Amino acid sequence: MRASSLREFTAYLGPALIVSMAYMDPGNYGTTIQSGTLFENGLVWTVWLASLMVMELQHLSGKLGIATGGSLPSMAA
Amino acid sequence: MGALTGPIAATVFGITLLSSGLASSTTGTLAGQAIMEGLLGTKVNVYVRRLVTRVINVFPTVTAILLGVSPLSLLVYSQVVLSIMIPLPMVPLLYYTSKRECMGEFVNRKATTFIALAVAGVIIALNGYLLLSL
Numbered sequence: 666m667r668a669s670s671l672r673e674f675t676a677y678l679g680p681a682l683i684v685s686m687a688y689m690d691p692g693n694y695g696t697t698i699q700s701g702t703l704f705e706n707g708l709v710w711t712v713w714l715a716s717l718m719v720m721e722l723q724h725l726s727g728k729l730g731i732a733t734g735g736s737l738p739s740m741a742a
Numbered sequence: 743m744g745a746l747t748g749p750i751a752a753t754v755f756g757i758t759l760l761s762s763g764l765a766s767s768t769t770g771t772l773a774g775q776a777i778m779e780g781l782l783g784t785k786v787n788v789y790v791r792r793l794v795t796r797v798i799n800v801f802p803t804v805t806a807i808l809l810g811v812s813p814l815s816l817l818v819y820s821q822v823v824l825s826i827m828i829p830l831p832m833v834p835l836l837y838y839t840s841k842r843e844c845m846g847e848f849v850n851r852k853a854t855t856f857i858a859l860a861v862a863g864v865i866i867a868l869n870g871y872l873l874l875s876l
Contacts, residue, residue: 689766690766690770691759691817692817693762693821698814699814699818718861721858722858722861726835729839732847733844736780737831737835738779738781739779
């Protein structure tokens with residue numbers, strides 16, 4: 666890997682980590698454990714469905730940021 | 743947990759839960775700050791802004807814990823509230839990304855808008871069902 670592309674990669678790594686960190690909140694653990702104790706593996710399919718739906722929504726939010734340079738609240742204001 | 747899978751698993755899970763809590767409160771505060779800055783611009787004093795976002799973040803949970811609500815049910819309730827709130831950013835997101843005046847050449851294709859509308863429809867329908875069945 667070239668030095669400049671490595672630097673580019675690390676520059677993107679920080680924001681990427683913050684975005685993926687936002688996923689791992691205790692609320693997710695809490696609801697997942699709760700659904701596991703109540704329904705065992707019966708609700709695992711929702712992981713697939715929710716991940717697919719969230720990919721679409723995050724794609725849209727990313728595109729909005731790239732196209733306008735602002736965020737959703739700054740668009741609404 | 744300790745009795746079921748051994749003390750190491752319990753400790754690892756405790757550390758995981760603690761760090762995920764730290765991570766989510768960091769990102770939550772960052773997101774709150776970004777939302778306030780987006781809505782009000784940078785005209786409000788930065789310390790006032792930080793104070794307000796942190797109070798909004800921390801106050802409700804601290805009150806609930808002090809009232810003696812169990813933390814696990816609090817977690818689940820917070821997710822329920824979150825799921826009810828999710829259409830609020832979702833609908834404007836769809837609206838702005840399918841408007842050519844905002845997006846220019848990045849405007850949504852018809853198929854993208856259709857898929858996103860379907861996703862929004864499913865989520866809003868499920869949340870409506872949840873609200874009605876409560």
